[in-house]
Amino acid sequence: MSKTDLALLILRDFHGEIVAKIGECIVLSGCATVRQVALSTGIPQAKVKRAVLILVQHGIAEFEQNKHGFIDYKVDVNKIVYRLQFPKIMRCAELLYGDPAKFMVEKLLFEGRATMKSLIKTETQRLNECLRAQGDSEVAPSLLEERFEKLVKTHFLKRCSVPIKDARGRAVSLEAPSEELVFVMPPKESGTERVKQEGEPPSKKLKVEGEVDHAAAADSATSEIYWEVNYKRFLQHFRDQVLVAAVASRLDNEKAGEVLRTILRHCEKTTNPNEYVSQPISYHEIQAQLPRDLGMAKQTLEQWLKILTDTMPEFVSKSADSGGGMYAVSIFQALQTLCTAHIESVVEERFGSKSLRIFRVILMKRQVEQTTIEKCVLMPAKEAKDLLYKMFREHFVHVTELAKTPDHAPSRTFYLFNVDLQKVARVVLDRSYKAMKNVVIKQRLVVSENKRLRDKENRKNVVIASLQKQHSDLLAEHGEGITDEMKEEWEREVDAIKSMITHHEYEQLEKASKFIHHLEASQQQLDSTIFLLESYLAMTYKPPTPKPARDPLGR
Amino acid sequence: MAGRGRGRGRGGLSFNVEALHIQRGDIISKPGLHPPPLFPPLVHKPIPLQDSTPSEKTMIELKQEFLEKFRQSPFYLTMDEKKHEIERYSDRYQSNQQEQKEKWVPDWSMFPAELKPKKRKAQSTGRPNLKAARRTLGTDDVLSKLENLEKSTLAENAGNEEGDEEEEEKEEEDREGDEEEENDEGDEEEETDYNVNYFDNGENYGDDDDEDDEPVYS
Numbered sequence: 211m212s213k214t215d216l217a218l219l220i221l222r223d224f225h226g227e228i229v230a231k232i233g234e235c236i237v238l239s240g241c242a243t244v245r246q247v248a249l250s251t252g253i254p255q256a257k258v259k260r261a262v263l264i265l266v267q268h269g270i271a272e273f274e275q276n277k278h279g280f281i282d283y284k285v286d287v288n289k290i291v292y293r294l295q296f297p298k299i300m301r302c303a304e305l306l307y308g309d310p311a312k313f314m315v316e317k318l319l320f321e322g323r324a325t326m327k328s329l330i331k332t333e334t335q336r337l338n339e340c341l342r343a344q345g346d347s348e349v350a351p352s353l354l355e356e357r358f359e360k361l362v363k364t365h366f367l368k369r370c371s372v373p374i375k376d377a378r379g380r381a382v383s384l385e386a387p388s389e390e391l392v393f394v395m396p397p398k399e400s401g402t403e404r405v406k407q408e409g410e411p412p413s414k415k416l417k418v419e420g421e422v423d424h425a426a427a428a429d430s431a432t433s434e435i436y437w438e439v440n441y442k443r444f445l446q447h448f449r450d451q452v453l454v455a456a457v458a459s460r461l462d463n464e465k466a467g468e469v470l471r472t473i474l475r476h477c478e479k480t481t482n483p484n485e486y487v488s489q490p491i492s493y494h495e496i497q498a499q500l501p502r503d504l505g506m507a508k509q510t511l512e513q514w515l516k517i518l519t520d521t522m523p524e525f526v527s528k529s530a531d532s533g534g535g536m537y538a539v540s541i542f543q544a545l546q547t548l549c550t551a552h553i554e555s556v557v558e559e560r561f562g563s564k565s566l567r568i569f570r571v572i573l574m575k576r577q578v579e580q581t582t583i584e585k586c587v588l589m590p591a592k593e594a595k596d597l598l599y600k601m602f603r604e605h606f607v608h609v610t611e612l613a614k615t616p617d618h619a620p621s622r623t624f625y626l627f628n629v630d631l632q633k634v635a636r637v638v639l640d641r642s643y644k645a646m647k648n649v650v651i652k653q654r655l656v657v658s659e660n661k662r663l664r665d666k667e668n669r670k671n672v673v674i675a676s677l678q679k680q681h682s683d684l685l686a687e688h689g690e691g692i693t694d695e696m697k698e699e700w701e702r703e704v705d706a707i708k709s710m711i712t713h714h715e716y717e718q719l720e721k722a723s724k725f726i727h728h729l730e731a732s733q734q735q736l737d738s739t740i741f742l743l744e745s746y747l748a749m750t751y752k753p754p755t756p757k758p759a760r761d762p763l764g765r
Numbered sequence: 766m767a768g769r770g771r772g773r774g775r776g777g778l779s780f781n782v783e784a785l786h787i788q789r790g791d792i793i794s795k796p797g798l799h800p801p802p803l804f805p806p807l808v809h810k811p812i813p814l815q816d817s818t819p820s821e822k823t824m825i826e827l828k829q830e831f832l833e834k835f836r837q838s839p840f841y842l843t844m845d846e847k848k849h850e851i852e853r854y855s856d857r858y859q860s861n862q863q864e865q866k867e868k869w870v871p872d873w874s875m876f877p878a879e880l881k882p883k884k885r886k887a888q889s890t891g892r893p894n895l896k897a898a899r900r901t902l903g904t905d906d907v908l909s910k911l912e913n914l915e916k917s918t919l920a921e922n923a924g925n926e927e928g929d930e931e932e933e934e935k936e937e938e939d940r941e942g943d944e945e946e947e948n949d950e951g952d953e954e955e956e957t958d959y960n961v962n963y964f965d966n967g968e969n970y971g972d973d974d975d976e977d978d979e980p981v982y983s
């Protein structure tokens with residue numbers, strides 16, 4: 211529930227009050243028509259339509275025709291919460307493919323979706339303006355086109371869902387593009403065909419390259435294709451980064467991280483992101499794909515792989531000896547380890563180190579009776595019991611009842627304490643969302659409290675800037691004619707405006723901006739916890755496998 | 766509890782509490798009747814935040830910039846502010862700010878048709894478009910004149926008995942036409958319609974002369 215609350219707050223930050231209210235209405239009722247929303251929120255229909263339009267444009271809402279012929283709208287809370295990752299996504303695009311990619315991704319995040327043509331056109335213009343301001347040379351649209359292609363090939367961008375039209379040509383529901391088409395660039399028009407550019411990082415190649423050209427040709431001819439950011443791919447990338455950082459910090463060496471990064475890069479192409487264990491990769495392949503500038507010798511790589519498999523078997527394991535040794539990353543295990551570490555530190559900070567001792571004993575022994583715990587943790591029975599029940603009350607520890615007799619009488623029942631990591635992860639996640647919500651609310655309060663002062667400061671800055679410009683213009687015009695007295699006069703003018711904000715107000719402003727920065731930083735750090743827990747839980751969720759078709763002969 | 770009171774010495778619990786490892790002397794907390802306190806005392810102080818790295822700082826700036834951009838964009842909807850009781854001079858400029866946002870034209874083929882705002886036809890101002898009306902009247906006049914002329918020539922050919930009457934009619938019509946021309950000129954000079962007779966004798970009822978001016982109820 212905290213997640214929904216947070217999502218609505220985020221929606222409000224990004225799209226304003228009305229959209230948040232309408233989002234809330236749709237989320238709480240599951241799905242709703244425009245009319246229902248207008249009735250229950252009391253907002254005029256025209257505004258509701260506008261808000262829903264914005265939600266659909268940004269991919270937050272989906273629509274579908276219900277059996278009465280009206281169009282139902284649904285809101286995906288996850289898509290709203292992804293907005294917390296926006297800065298990370300932009301930064302990631304910049305680090306991977308440079309400024310042009312960042313500009314394009316930013317635009318896509320801002321508008322929700324765009325066609326390639328319009329995107330490249332507007333962003334080339336914007337990028338060139340920026341470059342001109344910095345005094346750099348301009349870039350051609352073809353550069354952006356190439357970057358766009360790379361982003362699509364590496365699955366960071368994908369095609370938008372396409373509306374299905376009814377008989378009268380009206381859009382009634384959305385359909386995700388077929389799997390082989392999602393990441394396929396439309397074939398180029400004959401006039402703009404260029405020589406294919408090399409120099410792409412070796413790991414980032416499309417899985418199904420060239421498989422579906424004919425289908426793509428048919429599709430692009432019919433309509434303009436809209437593109438959007440593929441959040442899941444970015445999240446996967448972040449997840450891999452977390453694993454790399456974990457290895458690097460555990461072994462205290464960047465090179466170890468690079469080895470893992472190389473393996474993971476290879477896995478991106480070969481393994482389904484939800485797979486528990488990646489496809490094994492041979493030693494020689496790792497060696498071939500290792501970045502050259504790392505300058506790692508054969509022997510060093512071998513040693514690092516040995517250290518990795520020995521000290522961190524939950525991350526990297528050796529699955530076979532063929533091909534110089536096959537190595538695989540157990541992504542799920544690694545995430546679980548990280549998650550456990552996170553939860554343990556939460557327990558320590560929340561309940562104290564003695565409780566952590568109890569918690570670890572339960573984790574180690576899996577199912578354990580209370581008397582055994584008391585013995586194992588080397589604590590007075592009473593204290594141990596006290597701490598244990600406290601954790602039980604907060605849902606960090608669970609109990610399994612094992613009745614000896616069918617009447618479940620307490621005296622004839624074993625009570626086995628255990629820790630269900632997924633449940634605990636959910637508890638911690640919910641609290642993190644709650645904390646995040648509190649931080650966001652506090653931040654908004656601080657901002658609104660200091661709004662007047664900030665406005666005043668902005669106005670002051672504008673006035674001073676315009677004055678200074680005026681002065682410099684005068685100086686350029688008259689040159690020598692300006693006396694020192696006049697200059698002094700100017701300075702006095704500027705000082706007078708500066709003194710419009712008192713010392714006390716300055717202090718307050720300083721304090722507020724520091725506080726806001728602090729809140730932002732805590733949001734970021736909370737976000738990293740949330741991200742880890744979410745990606746762990748996302749892996750535990752397996753969509754129900756379809757039942758195998760029954761053999762007609764009954765064998 | 767009274768029904769079960771068979772006099773075992775200990776409390777109201779229906780089972781042997783020692784199975785839960787609660788000893789005789791332990792205090793079992795009473796069931797609480799009050800909600801837990803809103804702000805329970807913080808036993809463990811949280812550890813201080815880690816200092817953010819430079820890249821995190823840039824991301825914070827990015828985020829704030831991005832949010833600001835959203836706030837200025839057409840994707841940000843705010844409630845209409847309540848009109849102040851006293852109209853203030855500054856209000857004019859505040860209302861302008863919303864309109865200054867850059868326009869966003871969605872690709873309507875991607876959205877359900879119902880989301881598209883309907884374009885209302887401009888409501889008629891209540892004042893008939895005199896000029897247009899008169900211009901059509903004028904052509905009618907010409908037509909009727911021509912008809913009359915035709916008739917008259919035919920009549921002249923047939924005989925001169927009714928000629929006088931015809932001529933009189935013609936003269937009358939000419940006079941009317943002149944008057945109307947004068948009216949036209951007067952109208953162009955000053956846009957008033959004081960000298961126009963608004964009386965409608967119902968002759969033109971059903972004529973679709975001023976289709977455009979009709980109010981649309983939809």
